[in-house]
Amino acid sequence: MKVKGEGSARKRAKSAPVAAATVQPAIVLVRPQLGENIGFAARAMANFGLTDLRLVAPRDGWPNDKAHAAAAGAAFLIDQAKIYTSIEDAVGDLNFVLAATARPREMVKTVLAPESAARELRRRGRAAERSGILFGPERSGLDNDDIALADAILTAPVNPEFASLSLPQAVLLFGYEWLKAEQAPSLGRVTTFDGPAKEGIAFPDTRAATRAELFALFEHLEAELDRSGFLRPPEKRPSMTRNIRNMFHRMGATDQDVRTWRGIVAALVRIRKKARR
Template sequence: MKARVESVSAAPSIVLVRPQLGENIGFAARAMANFGLADLRLVAPRDGWPSDKAEAAAAGASHVVDGARVYATVEEAIAKLNYVLATTARPRGMVKPVLSPERAALELRRRSLLGESTGVLFGPERSGLDNDTIALADAILTAPVNPDFASLSLPQAVLLVAYEWLKSEGATISLGRGTSFDRPAAEGIDHDGARPATREELFALFAHLEGELDRAGFLSPPEKRSSMVRNIRNMFHRMGATEQDVRTWRGIVAALSRVRRAKGDKVS
């Protein structure tokens, strides 16, 4: 089953300017498909087009590669777009707005909702975009990277922008994907349907645990018992225990108590 793909009119076009390796085009296409982009535009690919290497590297994203359009110049590739970003590691001394990937994605999303056609330019693997190409864009897109190693590969750069684009959709997106065995992931702890423990259940656990700890002589000396009990209870409160967690802990305490008693320990 194919992944959900944004409509081409709403999502930004990815424009690869003079890409050198077919494999990188394929990997970029795969990154696009991962995050809901489909409109791939190629400007004068060095090794020509179509490319068997690109098709192989794209894996399941062949629909992106098969739909790619080839142009002779950047001007032709972006002629029908209303808003264009240029990716580069440095501003090149140009007086243009500079956007992080996150801010860029929000601006692309805002403009798409207004009906504008948008695109993002990526340069050749070896040199990146030249100044004349950057001058054709409305703004510069620059990622926060290690200043001692700022160069991203072409597929990495496309993946970063595509990821931020999908993330800009907001709370409606899920993590990963659902399968026949489980549902998509969500941030936080998945208790798999188990409900949070009630106070009553926790109080019963505390009584059980603290009673056995008293019998074992753990909660001593007496003057420290209150603070030790508070610390133990706070540990359970921090874990956000479910009713299944409480049952498990009650079983652990009972099992350890049976072992202790089987060894003939004195019970007060």
């Protein structure tokens, strides 16, 4: 029996526009200690549709039978997890990175709650940017040098008297907010030339810089600052380089910005070499 209006409903369904896929954030577990916690974190990811699991120097090596067993139905995430020896390698292809921490740090960085972070990463994902979140080891969490590699901090509203979350809890908390985050509506008039307007910085004819591009800039800049004597005294060098890197993270650099800054550094080096002749 044909229901009245069924045919027209099918036509509308077929002609309905399909939303562009949102690029998911990577979940990066930094020096995780227990295989069980890796498995439980993978399970939390699967609960909320996250599939990009990256592990940096897991303490007990890899593969890990305990991680596989704890993941249960999410064991496929354990099987396809990517393993890295350093954070820099793990986030090299990403454009934007958050560091999850419960403790205040002496760094000038944007701080986002899980809900705000989920909205921000969805916005970036719809723009085809790749993002990720660093979660630290169970005992101590991320250290200052780990956090200095990120653009912003992710922290949750918790009881200040007991703010410590387990690794799987932290992953689950973000995953929940990620899944329930709604897409932001387009702004302004849509045209055939430039499409709908979006909140945030526009990147015409360019894109957000990857971590690898920024790390290469940092190496280039810091090497020349060492040669010029800027990064002195030696005991202050670590904090000075972290502050310099954080300035670049806050600016939301594009790939063109990175090329421009590397050109500036190279030009200043040429001037210095000519002056010595």
